[in-house]
Amino acid sequence: MEVRVPLKVILSGEHAVVYGHPAVAAAVDMWTEVSAEPHDTTVISTRYFGFEAGIRVKRTEDGRWTVASEDLLDEFSYLVEAVKEAERMGADPDAKIEIRCEGPPGSGLGTSASVICGILVALLGLSGVEPDRDEIRRAVRNVEKRVQGRASWTDATVVTLGGVVKVKGDDVERLGEGIPGHVLVCYSGTPGPTARALRLVERLREEIPAIVDGVMEEIGNVAEGVSEAVIEGDASKMGSLMNVNHGLLSALGVSTRELDEIVNVARNCGALGAKVTGAGTGGCAIALFEDRETAERCAATLEAIGYEAWVVRTVSDGYRT
Known part of the structure; x- marks a missing residue:
């Protein structure tokens, strides 16, 4: 099987x-x-x-x-x-x-x-x-x-x-089978176990609950905006919202020096937006580009400074047998 x-x-x-x-x-x-x-x-x-x-x-x-x-x-x-x-x-x-x-x-x-x-x-x-x-x-x-x-x-x-x-x-x-633009995925070189990141945010929330809850609400608002951008096919709007989302995740303490470097390199390469993807504290960042050629050039730039990067496509179905 x-x-x-x-x-x-x-x-x-x-x-x-x-x-x-x-x-x-x-x-x-x-x-x-x-x-x-x-x-x-x-x-x-x-x-x-x-x-x-x-x-x-x-x-x-x-x-x-x-x-x-x-x-x-x-x-x-x-x-x-x-x-x-x-x-x-x-x-x-x-x-x-x-x-x-x-x-x-x-x-x-x-x-x-x-x-x-x-x-x-x-x-x-x-x-x-x-x-x-x-x-x-x-x-x-x-x-x-x-x-x-x-x-x-x-x-x-x-x-x-x-x-x-x-x-x-x-x-x-x-929301659909695909998204506007082209997505680059880049691995920071360090794993970011989900359970560890969840505990980190949970401890921060225990320390300053009102602030963290406010950040969570704003992240939720950004996600609503991203869903609208996907439906509308608006890559520029989606990229701008991804940038905001990265800032909010950084405020929660789940970005790292390597993830921030990937995000900054991608933006300098012409990304519409870039952010941590997943729980953070390691793992990957993603970037959205208007065209695949620019995304491929950015992947080469990131690989030249020691990271692993891929330009990926969305797929319309889940598991296959």
């Missing part, structure tokens, strides 16, 4: 979406591929961008799942929880699972949600179970929430449904 799942970029609304405000995100043509075949136990091997590892997962008589070491269990927590969720949904978890992901882990590109989705669909399909996409979406979010403590519906929605969507709580509005 083989499954192909897109990664995603958040165009606007990070962090605020966790507190009930909207976010806008798009599926892009960077992929996770998951294959599963019957086996006598659960074996998972992964090959991410710059990261390769494997584990053998076993269940004890009392139903607990064990791996070679607790350190590995922490590293593979999303994967193990996805296998457990698939079993709860009716799948036989004993399988050899191979994962290949084009995005770096902790990149803000939805790699965790994409991998979870791939494992769920592959194991369920191998067992002849065919849940609908909304069931998969909810299961992906359940796994993210168990591992992270908090999780919005954004990543789970985009990797299962594809296209460009606005998410607010559990409500989903499909």
